[in-house]
Amino acid sequence: MKIPHRRHVREAAIPLICLMLVILFGSVQFFATPAALGSLRLLAPAETSSPRTTLEDFRNNSRRATALLMDAYQENIQEPGIFWSPSVKEKVKEAEALLARASRALDLREVPPVELEHRRLEATLLLKEILDRLPLPDASTIPGDETVGKSPIASWNIPGTEIRIARVAEGAHAGEYLFSSETVQQLDNVYRLIRDQPDIAGGNSDFYDFFSQSPGHLLPPKWYIFIEKLPATFRVEIEGQALWQWIGLFLLIGLSAWSVAGVRRLAQKAAHHGTGLTSLLATIVAPGAIAVACLVTVAVADYEINLTGRVNDIVGQVGQGIAYVALVVAVLKFSNGLAGQLTFSRSESIDAHLARAAVRIGGIVVGIVLLIYGASYLGIPLAGLLAGLGVGGLAVALAAKPTLENFIGGLILYADRPVRVGDLCRFGNLEGRVQEIGIRSTRIRGLDRSLITIPNATFVNMNIINLTNRDRMPYVRSVGLKATDSIAIRREVEDIANLVTGHPDIEPGSVQVRLRDVHEETPKAEVQALIRTARWDEFLRIQQDIDLMLRDASIEPTTSETGETAPEGSNVYPLKDASEAEGPKASTAS
DSSP states (O other): OHHHHHHHHHHHHHHHHHHHHHHHHHIIIIISSOOTTOOGGGSOOOOOSSHHHHHHHHHHHHHHHHHHHHHHHHHHHHSOSSSOOHHHHHHHHHHHHHHHHHHTTBOOTTSOHHHHHHHHHHHHHHHHHHHHHSOOOOGGGSOOHHHHHHSOOSEEEOTTSSOEEEEOOSSTTTTOEEEOHHHHHTHHHHHHHHTTSOOTTOOOOOHHHHHHHSOSSSSOOTTHHHHHTSOGGGGOEETTEEHHHHHHHHHHHHHHHHHHHHHHHHHHHHHHHOOTHHHHHHHHHHHHHHHHHHHHHHHHHHHTSOOOHHHHHHHHHHHHHHHHHHHHHHHHHHHHHHHHHOOOTTTTSHHHHHHHHHHHHHHHHHHHHHHHHHHHHTTOOHHHHHHHHHHHHHHHHHHTHHHHHHHHHHHHHHHHOSOOTTOEEEETTEEEEEEEEOSSEEEEEETTSOEEEEEHHHHTTSOEEESTTOSSEEEEEEEEOOOOSHHHHHHHHHHHHHHHHTSTTBOTTOOEEEEESTTSSSOEEEEEEEESOOOHHHHHHHHHHHHHHHHHTTOOEEEEOOSOOOOTTOOOOEEOOTTOSSSOEEOOOO
């Protein structure tokens, strides 16, 4: 009893895990990672009309913000409890607004979207600390509104440095003077060179150093006191991160990997023993778990452990990249699994194949869209990627030309429907029953039980005669006549015609009886008529009934010339030939 119980538990757990993964993905990707500096749309624009106003406005906003944050930190550690007081919250909120205003002086157009929020905050703090340690020229020597108003300048460098304030030529910030994107990219290196210099403004603290070595967003949480009580070894800086941050990162990665492995084992068991929806969902649980685990790892490393600099960029890019690849794998697995479970009353018809192909193609399209979006989000040049896909697509199209022709031929077969699965058809000099119509080829079971495979591009261009879709079946027989003189022959021919016409399944007006071999010793007459049926088994029954009628009337059919070949498995009806006195002679009803 335990095994079925566990199996039911696994089958019930898979849909719940999928739902939980969807909720976690949405929460982490869209809600659990707040903008590092809030909503910039709610702030007044920064003063960026000239290099002087840009520099002064940036310094004023960043200094006031860091002072507020340090005051809030001192107040927070002196207050009891584990949550921030309203006063601390108000100071943090005001500091966040000031930092957001200061960040508007930075040209961040070259920063990938995956790094934008954290880079905006980090670059603002880095530039503040750099400017506090640089000997700046007198404000009167820096180009101001008066100078720019007379003759706009392209850029201005802080003397002795590569820190440049450049005029934006186009875009939403056209005409503004911002710290150039090249300056933003090299702030970390400049800070490492100047961090040991004294603060010219008289400050005795390095806020960026405090920010980068502490957890949390802007202000460390209450539990940071436990980090501060650790031995000094845990605060040793390695590649810009404290040792405790490296330990926290590796523990986080290990916990994520362990969680994914556990979910994967459960999914494998459910996929092996489950059926239907459970088996389908089990195929996407593992890649879904990988995607969610990567996003959670990136979010915790960024907003709780507070990794900074290049390490944070690498963790974010690798984590987001793996997450998007895992999502693509999940989409492809789901589309393939769904296509495999699609069932139709005629599962080998072109309808079923096209439906399965449509589901798989839809999955591929969604996967490509996710890859392109993920590439642009990670900062991979989208134009180059699309150009590469275009060239590669052209090469693939040329190489796969026969396959494309066969695919189009399959679509034509679906649209025109000259034959369906199960139809008896004649094509070229071959006959057989259609067994499967695929996307690339059509399979036909020949009358000798051989399997004929024809590419759709060839099959669709052939003269296809559908023998199954006839509304009437031809009855053709050659009968021996007893009469020898012309008058008696005419009377006997009329009797045969009347006899066949009287059968209820014969199409009225279709009966024709004509003489054959009239110069031989025993003349013959050929009987042609249409039987009102399209089913082969019913045709054989009616044909036998008419043959027996002719036999009872002492008019015996001698040959069968229906113009068709009996399909495999059909019965052969023996008819007695008039030229034999004993023993039946087999005549194949084809």
